Each structure stands twice: as C-alpha cells, then as structure tokens.
Amino acid sequence: MAHDFRLLVKNASQVVLICSSGEKFLTKEGMEKLVIIENGSVVIGRDGLIAAVGPADAIELQFRGASFDKVLDAAGMCIIPGLVDAHTHPVWDGDRVHEFSMKLAGATYMDVHRAGGGIHFTVEHTRRASAERLTSGLMGRLRRMLRAGTTLAECKSGYGLDARAELKMLRVIEDVRRALPMGVSATYCGAHAVPRGKSMAEATRDVVDVQLPLLQKKMSSGEIHVDNIDVFCEEGVFDLDSTRTILQAGKRMGLNINFHGDELHPMNAAQLGAELGALAISHLEEVTDEGIAAMATARTAAVLLPTTAYILRLKSPRARDMLEGGVIVALGSDFNPNAYCCSMPIVMHMACVNMKMTLNEALAAATINAAYTLGLSHTHGSLEPGKQGDLLIISAPRWEHLIYQLGGHGELIQYVIIKGSVVYENSDIMTNHSQI
Numbered sequence: 001m002a003h004d005f006r007l008l009v010k011n012a013s014q015v016v017l018i019c020s021s022g023e024k025f026l027t028k029e030g031m032e033k034l035v036i037i038e039n040g041s042v043v044i045g046r047d048g049l050i051a052a053v054g055p056a057d058a059i060e061l062q063f064r065g066a067s068f069d070k071v072l073d074a075a076g077m078c079i080i081p082g083l084v085d086a087h088t089h090p091v092w093d094g095d096r097v098h099e100f101s102m103k104l105a106g107a108t109y110m111d112v113h114r115a116g117g118g119i120h121f122t123v124e125h126t127r128r129a130s131a132e133r134l135t136s137g138l139m140g141r142l143r144r145m146l147r148a149g150t151t152l153a154e155c156k157s158g159y160g161l162d163a164r165a166e167l168k169m170l171r172v173i174e175d176v177r178r179a180l181p182m183g184v185s186a187t188y189c190g191a192h193a194v195p196r197g198k199s200m201a202e203a204t205r206d207v208v209d210v211q212l213p214l215l216q217k218k219m220s221s222g223e224i225h226v227d228n229i230d231v232f233c234e235e236g237v238f239d240l241d242s243t244r245t246i247l248q249a250g251k252r253m254g255l256n257i258n259f260h261g262d263e264l265h266p267m268n269a270a271q272l273g274a275e276l277g278a279l280a281i282s283h284l285e286e287v288t289d290e291g292i293a294a295m296a297t298a299r300t301a302a303v304l305l306p307t308t309a310y311i312l313r314l315k316s317p318r319a320r321d322m323l324e325g326g327v328i329v330a331l332g333s334d335f336n337p338n339a340y341c342c343s344m345p346i347v348m349h350m351a352c353v354n355m356k357m358t359l360n361e362a363l364a365a366a367t368i369n370a371a372y373t374l375g376l377s378h379t380h381g382s383l384e385p386g387k388q389g390d391l392l393i394i395s396a397p398r399w400e401h402l403i404y405q406l407g408g409h410g411e412l413i414q415y416v417i418i419k420g421s422v423v424y425e426n427s428d429i430m431t432n433h434s435q436i
C-alpha cells in the first residue's frame with residue numbers, strides 16, 4: 001500500500017457517503033436510505049482519488065505510519081460529497097434585473113420573451129461581449145457556486161444562437177474549465193431560442209447544417225470539448241420534430257442528450273427523450289403520466305429546477321409522482337439571468353419545501369443523480385474508494401443543517417475540497433459548530 005497521501009480528514013461527526021456499492025444512480029428507495037458513517041474519516045491519495053473512507057478508528061489503524069500532505073480535524077463537523085449542479089446557463093452578458101419587476105407585476109416568461117426581452121435580450125448583449133468579458137463573468141459565477149459547495153457543474157452555451165457566438169461561448173467554457181479546479185460538463189445549446197429574423201425550420205437547419213459541423217471540427221482538433229446537446233423544446237420555440245432532428249444530429253456526434261422539455265406546455269418531450277435514449281430532461285413542470293412512465297423505463301433522469309417554478313410562479317414539477325414512478329430525480333440551480341441562484345443548498349431547501357422531497361432525497365438528487373445526468377456518476381457524486389476526492393466539510397454536527405439553515409451555506413461550508421486539495425476555506429468562521 002502507498003504510504004504518502006494528499007489528505008486525511010478525520011473524526012467527522014458524520015461522513016455521508018450517499019451510497020457504497022458503486023450505484024450509478026439512486027431511485028426512491030435508495031435515495032431515502034443514504035449511507036452515513038457516524039464518527040468517520042476520509043483519505044485521499046496523491047492521485048486525487050478517495051483511498052479510503054470508514055469509521056475513524058478503523059482508518060487510524062489502517063493508515064498508522066502513513067504520511068499526509070494535509071490533515072484536517074473535522075471533530076463536530078460533517079463531510080458530504082461535493083455538490084453537483086445539473087443545469088446552469090452561466091455564460092452571458094447583460095443581466096435582466098429590470099425584468100424581475102415586470103415578472104413581479106405579473107408578466108409571464110413568454111410575455112417577456114415575446115416583448116423582445118428574456119433570452120433575446122441576453123443574446124444581443126452576449127453576441128457583442130468580448131471573450132475576455134464573458135470569461136471573467138463565468139469565472140466569478142463558478143467561484144460563487146464553488147463557495148456554495150458545487151464542485152461539478154453542467155454549463156450551457158445558448159445565448160449566441162449563431163455559429164460565431166455559440167463557438168465563442170463554448171471556447172470560454174473550455175478556457176475556464178482548464179483554469180479552474182471545479183469540474184465542468186459543457187453543453188452545446190445552440191437551439192435555446194429561435195433567433196430573430198429566422199423561422200424555426202431555418203434555425204433548425206442552421207444548427208444541424210452549420211453549427212454542429214463546425215463544432216465537430218473544433219472538437220476533433222481538441223480545441224473545444226463538449227459533452228452534451230440541449231434544445232429548448234417548447235411551444236413557440238422548438239417543436240417536437242425539430243427537437244428530434246437536432247438531438248439526433250448531436251447524438252451522432254457522440255454528445256449526450258440532455259435537454260429542456262415540458263416546461264410551460266405539455267409537449268411529450270419526456271416520451272421523445274426516452275425514445276432517443278436521453279440521459280436527462282430538465283424542467284418537466286408539465287410532464288404527463290405517460291412521460292413519467294417512459295422516463296422511468298428508459299432510465300432518462302429528470303433534472304428538476306425549483307428556482308424556475310419559484311421565480312416564474314409556475315406549478316412545481318411533480319417530484320413525488322416521478323419518485324414514486326421510479327424516475328431518477330436530479331436537481332439543478334438553473335442559474336441564468338432569469339433565475340439568478342448559484343446555491344445548491346438553497347435549491348435543495350426549495351426542493352424539500354415546494355416539491356415535497358425529503359432531505360435525503362434532495363441530497364441524493366444533488367450528488368449521485370446529478371452526476372448521472374452528466375454521465376459522470378462513475379467518478380463523482382458519492383464518497384467511495386476510487387472516486388474523485390471532492391467533498392465539503394460542514395460546520396454542523398448533522399449534515400441536514402446545510403439544507404435546514406436556509407441561506408446559511410456561507411457560514412456552514414468550512415472547506416470545499418476537490419481532488420483532495422482545499423480549493424476554498426471559509427476564513428470567516430472563528431468557531432464552527434458553536435454557531436448553530
């Protein structure tokens with residue numbers, strides 16, 4: 001056995017593994033029974049992978065005589081896996097703070113969209129913005145997510161809507177992925193809206209015949225790495241046929257299908273995703289019973305976004321029906337200029353209160369199941385030997401405080417650790433658990 005390790009975190013009140021048998025996702029029963037070690041320790045190797053996790057005394061015995069680059073005493077604190085944000089739109093210029101008051105006054109998402117605001121407003125500003133400006137905006141937002149405990153985030157393009165601007169956004173994501181320790185799963189979302197001056201059919205052809213082939217070239221040369229393909233399948237945006245055409249073209253390029261569906265109107269997007277072998281579908285506020293059944297059978301995960309329903313005053317997605325129906329449920333922040341939320345702890349809190357998920361279900365949805373939606377649950381989303389050493393140390397004797405203390409993550413998250421290295425340390429906390 002190796003004798004030199006990167007990190008030992010010892011004596012934590014609780015270590016929340018999530019699962020311990022190599023599960024790639026959890027459905028309702030598994031989500032309800034999270035694997036937790038009381039008084040535990042975690043060891044991370046020089047390769048950044050988890051070497052061991054177990055009861056503190058067993059780890060002490062097993063690693064007697066070993067040396068560690070860093071040792072953290074987590075007495076009175078908890079360890080959980082780094083959070084995974086399954087859905088974000090973090091690359092853009094032009095905030096929409098002015099639209100917030102319109103929406104508070106009763107304008108719907110589509111009212112704003114049709115009045116030239118919404119996505120179109122952001123597209124105009126993003127097209128004009130330099131790559132440097134977009135990069136610094138993205139860096140700031142991902143750092144904010146990191147401080148809120150996110151160690152892996154899905155990041156979409158989609159405010160360019162033409163080849164030049166979409167590739168600019170994807171290059172920005174690539175640069176930031178290389179610069180930051182945080183994990184990034186990149187999504188091409190060129191079909192996020194029909195650009196002004198084009199019909200849906202023209203926009204579909206542009207995506208399939210122009211944008212995707214260019215993207216393929218950049219991917220083949222190694223200039224850009226993209227993981228997923230997304231379409232906003234919605235009445236007045238891309239219909240079911242156009243969505244199918246675009247997603248199939250992306251799938252032929254080796255991209256994972258992970259798209260927006262059944263948000264404002266029932267579109268049968270869930271059935272389409274199941275038919276195409278989608279890894280995930282987001283939103284689903286308007287999913288039907290048939291859609292739920294199809295997703296459960298196809299193992300297509302539901303990415304639920306509590307901030308969207310909250311801010312747009314929509315009905316909440318039917319999380320309970322999906323869980324009872326055997327669907328793999330994940331969570332995302334949906335960070336975008338419409339829903340400006342970088343915090344997965346707040347998202348989990350909203351999922352519990354507004355979508356009636358349990359605390360355990362919410363954490364599983366924000367870790368192992370969110371990693372599944374990105375095809376990364378073999379390396380992320382739980383604390384199991386061989387997986388990436390991404391974890392949070394929370395200054396509370398029980399992990400549930402992270403959800404319970406609404407908006408309290410800034411005080412509770414003591415350390416964020418990625419691949420066994422401390423990437424954020426909360427220096428504001430003088431004494432930790434005594435604050436509860």
Ligand SMILES: N=CN[C@@H](CCC(=O)O)C(=O)O
Pocket residue numbers: 089118119122232260263308334336337338
């Ligand atoms: N619904 C489509 N896209 C985003 C909103 C993007 C925007 O309004 O800029 C969402 O997931 O909520």
Ligand SMILES: [Zn+2]
Pocket residue numbers: 087089260282334336
């Ligand atoms: Zn979205």
